Amino acid sequence: MTFITDIVSKNVHQTQVSAIKDMAMLSAKIKGATSLTWGLPSFRTPEYIRQGVKQYLDEDIDAGKYTLPDGLSELRELVVTEHQEKTGIKVDADENVMISAGNMQGLNTLFHTMLDPGDEIILTDPCFASHIQQINLFSGKAVYWPLDEDNNWALDIDLLPDLITDKTQAIVLVSPSNPTGKIFSEDELIRVGKIAKQHDILIIIDDPYSEFVYDNSSKYFNLASVEELKEHIVYLYSFSKSYAMSGWRLSYMVMPAELKREALKVHDATMICAPRISQLAGIVALSQPSNHKQEFETILKSRRELICQRLDNVPDVFSNQIPEGAYYVFPKIIAAHTSSKEFAIDLLNKAKVAVTPGSAFGPSGEHHVRMAYCVDEDTINLAFDRIEDFFR
């Protein structure tokens, strides 16, 4: 204990660096380790975006300046068009749209705006690990809604009403899901929407993966396309994955006007605005046609086949269900182990393969690991050659 321990806030003490980054940092220290931890796509930001940004840098004398806190109006107008094309819902660029620096920052702004100590947010279990930490950071309470593993991690709607209390502020949904890859069905999502509306709680849709649905596009349903739920939904779209722009830190939020007015205070007080250069990249991304998303999806689809095949070859180590979307597998550990964390650390130290322990994604994630297959095929093959050797 030092004076630093004393001055650090309780909230930060009870927050952890996500196990995804923890494992990535550990594996970076092990020479020759191969990593399936981080959902960082191997793709380069598409050429047309890079060229467009170069042009802005040369010709736009304002390119290096702040923007208004909710972002460049040209980008917000493009978001309005994009959102209408995707959902059929017409929103207003000034009233409803805010540009954020990645969905993590957008969610951070939202939780900061919404949470008083002890307020509750319902997270699917398993869920994205950082949602848990973000809620801790604002003294909120993560309430876990267990998914149905036997049904490839579907929503179990019957459990939801009992989780709602007078402290519940919101339900967070990610579909296709990280870490399970599950695409929640239209019927289930509509039922969640009805329950949320009935209890006057928000649904927060965190969407980095809706463009990676492979042969399941007919299953994908965007709940933000339901007009009657417009006042109960915040939709966050990230450019990180489908535009390979994770380092640019760019996303947008579409939300009820009153909430935007409140969230803007937080956004302004914490970061002023998303980086202008990234917003300009967003303008290029949304205003020019490109088929890179189909190309990414085709490549990811074959990586999904590969990783599922390799998992099937080690039935004594893992039992896997084929993920429907996103780019993660979440197999159950069959090999002898005590906890997913111990298993992951052992695998890294002894076989030089980094995976993320499932316990990071909530209690139901224990005894599983998450593997990201957005890395190239050689990395997947090397990781599984080592896993096969290690368990042989």
Ligand SMILES: Cc1ncc(COP(=O)(O)O)c(C=O)c1O
């Ligand atoms: C569910 C989910 N939300 C948010 C993020 C982070 O997105 P961004 O880069 O837009 O902050 C990720 C990244 O892996 C994610 O899987």
